[in-house]
Ligand code: 2X7
């Protein structure tokens with residue numbers, strides 16, 4: 001008899017390309033001197049923490065793969081190309097080569113379809129994977145030695161409302177959990193996004209000059225601290241209750257639904273998240289956090 005699969009951890013895994021630029025991996029063409037250590041070291045702690053867990057697949061939900069009609073899933077066994085950040089091409093030109101767990105991606109797709117969600121498998125092998133997916137995956141597992149699943153963000157918040165978005169992400173989370181349980185696999189989920197999103201409009205001459213790096217709006221910083229406090233308390237219900245206000249007031253990438261999907265898939269955890277660290281990147285607020293399933 002096969003054993004039941006499980007989500008072993010869910011993480012907030014933000015994707016500023018600056019983090020990869022600051023790390024200088026061989027895949028990225030531009031080279032830096034340093035930079036954004038508070039968030040990079042938070043990722044270091046996440047990586048150390050995940051080393052204790054035996055897991056099979058990394059799943060990532062990215063707000064920079066925006067699909068207007070339904071949720072899409074990467075659906076080819078490999079995707080290999082160069083990803084260039086549209087705003088920061090001088091920081092991020094990354095040669096990626098990822099292996100996809102197509103069986104599990106299709107199983108989640110089918111579960112979501114059976115719940116009347118609009119879904120599609122992305123089966124074009126030349127499809128260029130977005131930088132949000134790539135940065136979160138690289139910072140979590142720079143060895144790239146685990147298969148991945150990439151999930152798009154559907155534009156429901158903009159076209160309808162955050163409430164409609166939330167309802168859909170609850171369903172997508174349930175579909176994800178059910179398919180994982182049936183697969184027998186152990187999975188780590190990544191919600192690929194920042195928290196508050198007010199950022200600068202002029203880059204310093206040296207992008208990694210940290211004397212220019214700071215939060216740009218105290219109100220948005222207070223919101224970030226409120227959200228982190230709720231994560232530390234395991235108060236997921238309040239996180240969901242304030243999500244619409246948080247998203248509007250901090251122009252946050254939570255509008256892409258990643259955090260709601262991850263919390264729903266984890267069954268709305270009431271235990272505390274481990275906060276590996278927080279820091280700003282061009283002024284945006286970025287937390288690396290981990291809910292480790294009991
Ligand atoms: O996509 C991003 C982001 N979310 C935050 C900071 C910097 C750049 O890109």
Ligand code: FE2
Pocket residue numbers: 015016064132193194253
């Ligand atoms: Fe982003």
